[in-house]
Amino acid sequence: MSAVFPSLEWLEELKEKLNSDEKYARIAKNWEGDMLCQLDADDTLKEPIFLYIDLWHGKCREVAIWDEIGDKKPAFVMKASYGNFLSVLRGDLDPMQAMLTRKLGVKGNMAVMMRNVPTVLEFVRCAGEVTDEAL
Amino acid sequence: MQPILKVNLSTGTFEDYIIRAEWQRDYLGAASLAARILYDDLTIELDPLSSESPLLILTGPLTGTFGPATGRFIVAGKSPATRLWAESNVGGIWGAELRKTGYDGVWITGKSNSPLYLSLNGSKPELRAADHLWGQDTYQIQETIKEEAGLKSTKVLGIGIAGENQIPFAGIFCDHGRAAGRTGLGTVMGAKNLKAIAVRGNGGIPLAKPDVYKNLRIAANRALKEDPLSSVMSDLGSAGAAEYLDYLGEMPKKYFSVGALEGTEKLSGSSVAETILVGKKACHGCVIACGRVVDLGDSEKRKGPEYETLLGFGANLGITDAIFTTRMGELCDRYGMDVISASGTLGLAYSLFEQDIISTDDTGGLALNWGNAEAAEILVHKMAHRKGFGALLAEGSLSFAHRFGVEEQAVQVNGLELAYHDPRGASGMALVYATSPRGACHNQSDYFLAEIGQVDDTLGLEYFDRHAGAEKAANVARHQDWRTVGNALVLCHFANVPPETVLDLVNAACGLELSLDDLMRSGERGWNLKRLINLNLGLSAANDRLPEPLLEPLPDGGAEGYIIPFDEMLSAYYTARSWNAETGAPTHEKLKELGLVELNIA
Numbered sequence: 020m021s022a023v024f025p026s027l028e029w030l031e032e033l034k035e036k037l038n039s040d041e042k043y044a045r046i047a048k049n050w051e052g053d054m055l056c057q058l059d060a061d062d063t064l065k066e067p068i069f070l071y072i073d074l075w076h077g078k079c080r081e082v083a084i085w086d087e088i089g090d091k092k093p094a095f096v097m098k099a100s101y102g103n104f105l106s107v108l109r110g111d112l113d114p115m116q117a118m119l120t121r122k123l124g125v126k127g128n129m130a131v132m133m134r135n136v137p138t139v140l141e142f143v144r145c146a147g148e149v150t151d152e153a154l
Numbered sequence: 155m156q157p158i159l160k161v162n163l164s165t166g167t168f169e170d171y172i173i174r175a176e177w178q179r180d181y182l183g184a185a186s187l188a189a190r191i192l193y194d195d196l197t198i199e200l201d202p203l204s205s206e207s208p209l210l211i212l213t214g215p216l217t218g219t220f221g222p223a224t225g226r227f228i229v230a231g232k233s234p235a236t237r238l239w240a241e242s243n244v245g246g247i248w249g250a251e252l253r254k255t256g257y258d259g260v261w262i263t264g265k266s267n268s269p270l271y272l273s274l275n276g277s278k279p280e281l282r283a284a285d286h287l288w289g290q291d292t293y294q295i296q297e298t299i300k301e302e303a304g305l306k307s308t309k310v311l312g313i314g315i316a317g318e319n320q321i322p323f324a325g326i327f328c329d330h331g332r333a334a335g336r337t338g339l340g341t342v343m344g345a346k347n348l349k350a351i352a353v354r355g356n357g358g359i360p361l362a363k364p365d366v367y368k369n370l371r372i373a374a375n376r377a378l379k380e381d382p383l384s385s386v387m388s389d390l391g392s393a394g395a396a397e398y399l400d401y402l403g404e405m406p407k408k409y410f411s412v413g414a415l416e417g418t419e420k421l422s423g424s425s426v427a428e429t430i431l432v433g434k435k436a437c438h439g440c441v442i443a444c445g446r447v448v449d450l451g452d453s454e455k456r457k458g459p460e461y462e463t464l465l466g467f468g469a470n471l472g473i474t475d476a477i478f479t480t481r482m483g484e485l486c487d488r489y490g491m492d493v494i495s496a497s498g499t500l501g502l503a504y505s506l507f508e509q510d511i512i513s514t515d516d517t518g519g520l521a522l523n524w525g526n527a528e529a530a531e532i533l534v535h536k537m538a539h540r541k542g543f544g545a546l547l548a549e550g551s552l553s554f555a556h557r558f559g560v561e562e563q564a565v566q567v568n569g570l571e572l573a574y575h576d577p578r579g580a581s582g583m584a585l586v587y588a589t590s591p592r593g594a595c596h597n598q599s600d601y602f603l604a605e606i607g608q609v610d611d612t613l614g615l616e617y618f619d620r621h622a623g624a625e626k627a628a629n630v631a632r633h634q635d636w637r638t639v640g641n642a643l644v645l646c647h648f649a650n651v652p653p654e655t656v657l658d659l660v661n662a663a664c665g666l667e668l669s670l671d672d673l674m675r676s677g678e679r680g681w682n683l684k685r686l687i688n689l690n691l692g693l694s695a696a697n698d699r700l701p702e703p704l705l706e707p708l709p710d711g712g713a714e715g716y717i718i719p720f721d722e723m724l725s726a727y728y729t730a731r732s733w734n735a736e737t738g739a740p741t742h743e744k745l746k747e748l749g750l751v752e753l754n755i756a
Contacts, residue, residue: 113617
């Protein structure tokens with residue numbers, strides 16, 4: 020049975036997927052930087068949740084759930100409602116479309132981000148493939 | 155609305171032109187309103203460089219209001235490059251300063267016997283001799299006129315040597331490198347012997363509900379600053395998405411002939427930011443500041459390259475040196491030439507040279523092989539001065555190709571060179587280029603952004619695959635309508651402002667109670683009005699075409715092998731627009747719906 024999104028189990032499955040996916044490894048080989056996905060509460064998710072994912076040279080080094088951002092400074096912070104994150108993972112909302120229509124906020128070095136859009140798209144594909152069940 | 159200052163250069167007289175109140179509701183301002191004001195003057199017989207040819211500089215109801223990226227204005231008339239409707243949109247500070255003089259626009263008619271410049275200090279207009287300015291570049295006139303005025307705060311709009319020399323792609327420039335570059339309106343200004351317009355305002359910007367507007371624009375600017383697209387534009391400039399566009403096969407190389415070129419990654423906003431960027435520059439009141447300030451190693455702060463400059467003088471010519479493109483951009487700005495048309499015409503020359511259609515016998519000994527930056531620089535100078543081979547290039551790509559019997563190879567539509575967004579990577583751009591009222595233009599609709607997801611569902615826009623065909627035609631038309639609203643207000647396309655926010659700002663600024671449907675209808679009205687003007691000027695359905703090279707597949711890159719189903723797309727577009735397939739004209743029903751029946755051609 021698949022892990023439920025969002026949960027630590029889901030993050031562990033994502034880590035395993037990223038570390039075994041050849042296409043992701045190839046396209047993300049130059050990526051350096053951890054990211055935090057901030058899922059804001061909506062009708063389904065009652066409290067915000069922070070998913071931490073450390074990505075480095077085509078591999079996933081660490082995943083965790085944080086209670087808050089606090090003083091930590093991940094390289095990128097993606098911020099959206101739970102529903103919009105889920106739409107992206109399910110392929111109902113293109114990640115670039117989400118960003119360009121203000122459904123997904125992105126903070127971090129935009130030079131790195133724009134240079135690596137294919138990596139982001141591959142990451143989203145992998146995350147989508149481990150998302151069978153959600154809240 | 156404030157009046158327009160109407161200036162007759164033949165008689166040296168001035169009058170106030172009062173804009174009909176109902177036209178603001180119907181056309182909003184700037185580009186659409188200019189089309190309505192000039193409708194009767196733009197005839198097929200009119201020589202764009204004649205005394206009778208009008209040149210209308212017009213702001214929008216949001217210009218200078220410190221709204222979200224609303225510092226822009228437009229210039230309009232009849233294009234010497236296309237002989238069709240001409241409109242060009244420019245930022246900087248000049249437009250806001252003009253409105254502070256008590257005028258919303260300047261309408262130039264007639265022709266002076268000797269060089270003049272118009273000074274508008276407060277609301278007092280004066281024509282002054284400009285013999286000493288003739289021959290100066292667009293940067294030099296800024297300094298000279300400000301010194302004469304004794305006021306650094308004077309804002310100057312003017313032409314360079316290209317406009318004086320009647321090069322059909324000369325633009326009108328303000329504030330050091332802000333360009334109304336397209337469609338050759340600098341040529342019209344030069345033909346009138348008008349070198350510059352200097353403005354110094356001391357009034358306020360009229361707003362119907364100033365307190366309401368203030369609260370709205372503060373919130374809008376705060377939201378805009380937080381927008382991810384703003385971050386990209388602010389951090390990386392207009393070339394911020396270059397790598398992604400290249401990945402999609404949308405970045406032209408070697409005059410649209412290939413999809414891949416080693417070193418292209420050096421021609422991106424990221425690369426500029428990591429190498430030569432030392433600062434940013436903003437148009438009036440803009441929180442994004444997409445303008446680049448760079449240092450090329452000589453400790454001098456210069457205007458950095460925009461996307462079109464990086465591509466036009468870069469990959470388009472097989473060159474991957476951002477510093478070179480920066481220098482060529484400045485050269486074009488100083489001469490007062492449109493970067494896209496100048497580099498596009500050069501790209502054609504390189505392409506013909508590589509095909510052995512032209513040789514060093516034609517080029518004055520220059521070998522125009524891909525990557526030859528030195529030759530490009532020499533030819534930019536020669537173009538501006540109409541010297542040698544440069545004089546042939548100075549006529550633009552269509553005339554140049556015609557001279558060598560290869561008209562079909564010119565990548566242009568109706569005489570205007572294509573912007574550097576290859577429609578084979580974003581098929582909607584095929585319709586945008588083919589149907590744009592001013593030739594191959596990406597500012598009548600930046601649909602390439604819609605192709606990567608910038609589609610606001612509150613406007614009824616949908617997201618289609620970038621290689622979808624006829625099914626996206628109605629979406630393209632709707633996107634054009636929305637951008638026509640933007641060009642009427644005037645709103646920068648880089649500002650990702652929610653449509654509801656735009657609506658609230660317009661209503662507060664103008665004292666109107668428009669709905670979003672009204673706003674979209676105004677955009678559609680403006681689009682169809684420009685279509686009527688062009689039909690009057692001789693355009694027909696046969697003009698709605700893409701150049702042949704773009705109908706061929708690319709051999710490599712992100713759009714490799716894709717062929718645009720252009721005929722099907724155009725047919726669906728005509729249906730969506732309610733345009734007659736034979737004549738290319740809007741149907742009577744559509745004109746009636748838009749309130750344009752009385753303007754219809756016979």
